[in-house]
Amino acid sequence: MTATLTDDIVATVLESIEDARKYEDDKEKASIIKDEANQFFKDQVYDVAADLYTVAIELHPTAVLYGNRAQAYLKKELYGAALEDADNAIAIDPSYVKGFYRRATANMALGRFKKALTDYQAVVKVVPNDKDAKAKCKECQKIVRRQAFLNAISTDHDKKTVAETLDISKIAIEDSYEGPHLEEKITREFMMELIQKFKSQKKLHKKYAFKMLLDFYNYVKSLPTMVEITVPAGKKFTICGDVHGQFYDLCNIFEINGFPSEANPYLFNGDFVDRGSFSVETIFTMIGFKLLYPNHFYMSRGNHESDVMNKMYGFEGEVKAKYTQQMSDMFTETFCWLPLCHLINNKIFVCHGGLFKEDGVTLDDIRKVDRNRQPPDEGIMCDLLWSDPQPINGRSPSKRGVGCQFGPDVTSKWCESNGIDYVVRSHEVKPEGHEAHHNGQCYTVFSAPNYCDQMNNKGAFITITGDNLSPRFTEFDAVPHPKLPPMAYANSLFGFN
Known part of the structure; x- marks a missing residue:
């Protein structure tokens, strides 16, 4: 989707919200915009969703809004932006579990497995019975261990490549x-x-x-x-x-x-x-x-x-x-x-x-x-x-x-x-x-x-x-x-x- 088309859709959505009702405060307005953004996210229109989350954040920043925008950025493969949003979400609410999830996912995509593992471990500590969190933590731990093993043997100059050993x-x-x-x-x-x-x-x-x-x-x-x-x-x-x-x-x-x-x-x-x-x-x-x-x-x-x-x-x-x-x-x-x-x-x-x-x-x-x-x-x-x-x-x-x-x-x-x-x-x-x-x-x-x-x-x-x-x-x-x-x-x- 072009930037112009995204801007047009966002403007239309915001106009419809303005026309629909008046708001008691910025918090209420941000909540309505978040709901619209969530629907665009479900429809896989991630550009529009991210821009709407941005508008809502400017009105009334919350951990959930930063966490939701981080997820939209992850879908767009903008891992640096997702990482920053996850950090902001955790700073606002250190108990916001999804913030740690988002940050771990971004770090995984960037190959920063140790940092990802730290976040998965933090999630498991908060929700020890969460099967998904435990599985992610276990899988990430495997990757960290494998990476450590590969780093250890990489100094072995006598180690042969697959190409050299293949018959x-x-x-x-x-x-x-x-x-x-x-x-x-x-x-x-x-x-x-x-x-x-x-x-x-x-x-x-x-x-x-x-x-x-x-x-x-x-x-x-x-x-x-x-x-x-x-x-x-x-x-x-x-x-x-x-x-x-x-x-x-x-x-x-x-x-x-x-x-x-x-x-x-x-x-x-x-x-x-x-x-x-x-x-x-x-x-x-x-x-x-x-x-x-x-x-x-x-x-x-x-x-x-x-x-x-x-x-x-x-x-x-x-x-x-x-x-x-x-x-x-x-x-x-x-x-x-x-x-x-x-x-x-x-x-x-x-x-x-x-x-x-x-x-x-x-x-x-x-x-x-x-x-x-x-x-x-x-x-x-x-x-x-x-x-x-x-x-x-x-x-x-x-x-x-x-x-x-x-x-x-x-x-x-x-x-x-x-x-x-x-x-x-x-x-x-x-x-x-x-x-x-x-x-x-x-x-x-x-x-x-x-x-x-x-x-x-x-x-x-x-x-x-x-x-x-x-x-x-x-x-x-x-x-x-x-x-x-x-x-x-x-x-x-x-x-x-």
């Missing part, structure tokens, strides 16, 4: 297997058969899935942090945004715009997985095309190509359900080697999130970033994966809790300093699938239509040619998919599904 030759193929067979190298015929099998909800055999992932792992390790692409004059190039496990919509992109080939190259700008419940099919389709056309199919890392996000938003659960924990662990290793950004014809800079919290970052600084890690909370890598544009000049703290919000002056200065025409980024749902920012020096493209089966947004992709770098946008609607809801494999304990 594909020992994986047998059953006679009953009816899917595509992978020879030494991927062919176009294999990819077409694989896509058809995926569409019919069949699995690729584990042996071939591991082989594809291993080959992909070895290839992306050889890539630079910033991949430079040359698009020849007169040749088309396509840039897509988030797909988020919406495999059938991915296939629709190929139906509309042509399948990847040496004559029809693509760049997918991160967030291939999570949320959508066909993330396995999506990522193996992309891996296959990358291996088939290594110089004509490109993939950037998004903030969801990370261990924390995959645990929360479904990809880890999906891989474990369809394959094994070992494969999930190998995806974690592999995602750490994905390039962080791309530079097209030295003029178009493409990254998942956006620009930087600090001035003076150069393309050479980006090239030198050590990307083989989980995303940090600060620095160039963090900003590339998490930041967002804002309409006003300067920079602001991100409502997501990591990265920053950067204004048109920041974009203009950075583009001028680095010889860039414009920045393409993704990371945010847009009603039309795309949006121009900062006087045409920054564009958002998002390629998951009807995101999570509830946002009613269009998807979009960008096409350029080597001799005309002006972006051209193609919008498209969602297509039907099997009746498996989004987040079907997510950890239901933590309220992300």
